Amino acid sequence: MDAIAVTPVRTVSDETYYQCWYPVCLVSEVGAATLVGVDMLGTRVIVYRDASGKAVVQSAWCPHLGADLSQGARVEGQVRCPYHHWRFDSTGACSHIPTGDRIPAAARIFTYPSAEAWGLIWLFNGTTAAFDVPRVPGATEAELACEAHLRGIRTSPGEIALSNGVDFQHLRTLHGLQTTEPEEIAVRDHEIEFRVGRAGYTQHGVISGVSTFAQHLTSGGSNLFMLFCGAPIDRGRRRMFFMVGVPRMGGAQAERQALDNLRGFVERLLAEDEPVLESMRFRRGTLVASDRHLARYFRYVSEFPRAAPPGV
Ligand code: FES
Ligand SMILES: [Fe+2]
Known part of the structure; x- marks a missing residue:
């Protein structure tokens, strides 16, 4: 511990x-x-x-x-x-x-x-759970070989880090990924879901609550599952975890290799995001039409129920 x-x-x-x-x-x-x-x-x-x-x-x-x-x-x-x-x-x-x-x-x-x-x-954070624990789209836990890791303590607001999940521009500009973005994102009471697809590549993402982003990527025949989540320690710090998962392959060595490769990819994404997130002074600034999904996300966050932890 x-x-x-x-x-x-x-x-x-x-x-x-x-x-x-x-x-x-x-x-x-x-x-x-x-x-x-x-x-x-x-x-x-x-x-x-x-x-x-x-x-x-x-x-x-x-x-x-x-x-x-x-x-x-x-x-x-x-x-x-x-x-x-x-x-x-x-x-x-x-x-x-x-x-x-x-x-x-x-x-x-x-x-x-x-x-x-x-x-x-x-x-x-409540006396009863208002909805289910975060899901990973496209798989049950039993279907995956998966492992979770502590990423560390970060100071950027969790809401901003989570906005990465629907910030499709930054996937191209910051991460250099060749992605497209969805026409629509489905915004529900407790989650946001979207799907993107083109030849040889699909992305299915789910934001759950205001703590977790999980996605299923298919690329070149591989199925990759990942989950990013964090919890506030207090107003100034949050503890960040991530999970990587791959379909069970019936061989520990093949799963190990696939998990290590995926972990390397995920840690590269995090290492590219963190210097920006940790140094920015966030404001809801001048948004443009391409920011519509982000703008909808910020409204979802602003309307999300909040409460003091019952156990204090
Ligand atoms: S028994 Fe816990 S403070 Fe006294
Ligand atoms: Fe990112």
Whole structure:
């Protein structure tokens, strides 16, 4: 977990974030006995697995005096606070107070809707998930050999980085890709979807919530799947992940080679984007007709529901 450990951020009560799925950490970082703390959404969460192996994501702050529960321990499948050893179960209820005091009804920690997908553990910023965890167009997870990676901490606003997904001009100008752009993009309540095709090349992209862009490319007979996502740590920083996937090929070596090639391609795209994104002073400036999909995306973002994390 060292790679994503950052200085704890204390609650800023007036902070709101999009009511969507956000990546918390890599699946590989949470084993059966792990208790992990992650700073995100201006607060802190804990992540661990319950007895059935399901990933549980809860507020990290103990309702007694506010100790950081990630500093505690897993005891009999529960989380024990490091300070006075109150214990909490996977529903967030306090199950034990060592002094024998009656357990107050308010002695609960908030349990986020959570999911495991594409090599990542996700939480939904809300009391119930308003829609499904981000999808990758054109494939189910079972159909792919895929692997997720932490890209790092970035300071550019997530909304701007995500706009890359429908910024078709920059694919040609910044990345030098020979692409076309769709006539239309389908804008729904919680996602944006588009398809582009020409001889020998197709692109099928989906923006989910305001955290994730995933796409399926076909090029020269290859099927390439990728997902880019990030979660705010606080107002100034976000933690960025990406996933690469290829169809299962029945041979570990062939899959390894295809994944390595795709990862190289994705890391090149990210390395080209980041110097621009990290240095720009964003404004909705002078848009032209070719920016219509971008303009629609910015309206989608501005209308997307926001809320403070329930667990702060
Ligand atoms: S602060 Fe957690 S038990 Fe007291
Ligand atoms: Fe890009």
